[in-house]
C-alpha cells in the first residue's frame with residue numbers, strides 16, 4: 190500500500206463550479222481507483238503488467254465509451270468524462286491510456302464513421318469490456334506526420350487487402366479489433382479507416398519491451414501482410430486524414446484532464462511528505478521558503494489547468510470547442526504535470542526515486558503522454574497556426 194493516502198486537491202473551491210452529477214462521477218471514479226488500482230499499481234509497473242482484471246469492473250462503472258449515447262454507453266457530459274479521466278490518471282497514465290484508446294480512439298470512430306451494422310456489432314461488447322480495441326495510425330517512419338503513412342489498402346472485388354506496419358500501438362496485442370488507417374490505392378491514396386479483426390490471417394502483433402514509461406499499458410507493433418477484409422469492414426464515413434485527427438481530438442481532450450490527475454497525485458504526495466519530513470532544527474522541510482515556493486508553483490499551475498479544461502469542456506458540451514482549444518489544454522496540462530512530477534520528486538529527496546511513492550512512475554509515464562497524441566511541439570505549431578494563420582509545420 191502507498192505510504193501516503195491521496196486527499197484530493199481543490200484550492201479555489203473548484204468543486205463549486207461542478208454540478209452534483211459531475212462531482213458524483215469524479216468521486217465514484219476516485220473511490221474505484223483508490224480501492225482497486227492503487228493497491229496493485231506499483232507491482233504492475235514493476236512487472237510491466239496491464240491490470241486486465243480491472244477491465245470488467247471498469248466496464249461495469251460505465252468507463253468505456255462513456256461520452257457516447259446509446260449502445261449501453263453512459264452518455265456522460267464532457268466535464269463528467271474529463272473528471273473520470275482525471276481520476277484514472279491520478280491512478281496511472283497507462284490505465285487511463287487504455288480507457289482513452291478503447292473509448293476515444295476505437296468506440297468513437299465506430300460511432301462517428303461506422304455503419305449501423307458495425308455499431309451494433311462492436312459498440313455493445315466494447316462498452317461491456319468483452320471486446321477490446323486498438324488504434325493504428327503511427328508507423329515506424331511516420332509519427333508526427335501521419336499523412337506520410339505507407340500502409341495501403343487495395344480494393345479487390347468485394348474485399349480490401351491491407352499491407353503495412355504500425356508502431357507504438359496501445360493495447361495492440363490484447364485487442365480483438367484494430368482501427369487501421371491506410372491509404373486506399375483505388376481512391377487516389379485517400380486515407381480511410383478499416384476495422385480489422387486481429388485473428389485474420391496476415392495480421393500479427395509484437396509487444397514493445399523495455400519501456401521505462403506506461404509500463405502498466407500494453408504497447409505493440411502491428412504487421413499487416415496481405416490481410417483480406419470484407420468491404421463491409423471499411424468505416425464508410427471516413428474521409429481523409431481529418432477523420433483520424435477527429436479521433437485524436439477526442440482522446441487529447443481526455444488527456445488534458447488526465448494530466449491534472451497525475452499532477453494532483455504528485456503535488457499531494459509532496460505536500461504531505463514535506464510536512465512530515467524534518468531537516469535542520471527539527472523543523473519540517475515545508476517550513477523552508479524554497480520548498481514552499483515549489484508547492485506554490487504546483488498548486489497555482491494545477492488550479493490554472495483545472496480552469497482551462499473546465500472551460501474547454503463547457504465549450505465542447507455547447508459544440509463550440511475548436512481543435513486549437515484542445516491543443517492548448519493538452520500541451521499546457523501535460524507540461525504542467527511533468528514539471529509538478531519533477532518538483533515533487535525533488536521535494537522527496539532520495540525517497541522520490543523509490544516506488545513507495547507514485548511520483549517517479551508518474552514522471553516516467555508523463556514523458557510518453559508529452560509525446561503521444563501530438564507532441565508538445567506539434568501542439569505549439571497548431572496553436573501558432575491558429576493565432577498567426579501561418580502553417581509552420
Ligand SMILES: Cc1cc2nc3c(=O)[nH]c(=O)nc-3n(C[C@H](O)[C@H](O)[C@H](O)COP(=O)(O)OP(=O)(O)OC[C@H]3O[C@@H](n4cnc5c(N)ncnc54)[C@H](O)[C@@H]3O)c2cc1C
Pocket residue numbers: 290324325326327330331332333334356357358359360402403408557560561562563564565566567581582
Ligand atoms: C507509449 C506510447 C503509446 C502510443 N500509442 C499509440 C497508439 O495507440 N496509436 C498510435 O497510432 N500511436 C501511438 N503512439 C505514437 C505516438 O502518437 C507518436 O509517438 C507521436 O505521434 C510522435 O511521433 P514519433 O514518436 O514518430 O516522433 P517524431 O514525429 O519523429 O518526432 C520526434 C521529435 O521531432 C519533433 N517534430 C516533429 N515534427 C516537427 C516539426 N514540424 N517541427 C518541430 N518539431 C517537430 C517532435 O515534436 C518530437 O520532439 C504511442 C506512443 C507511445 C510512446
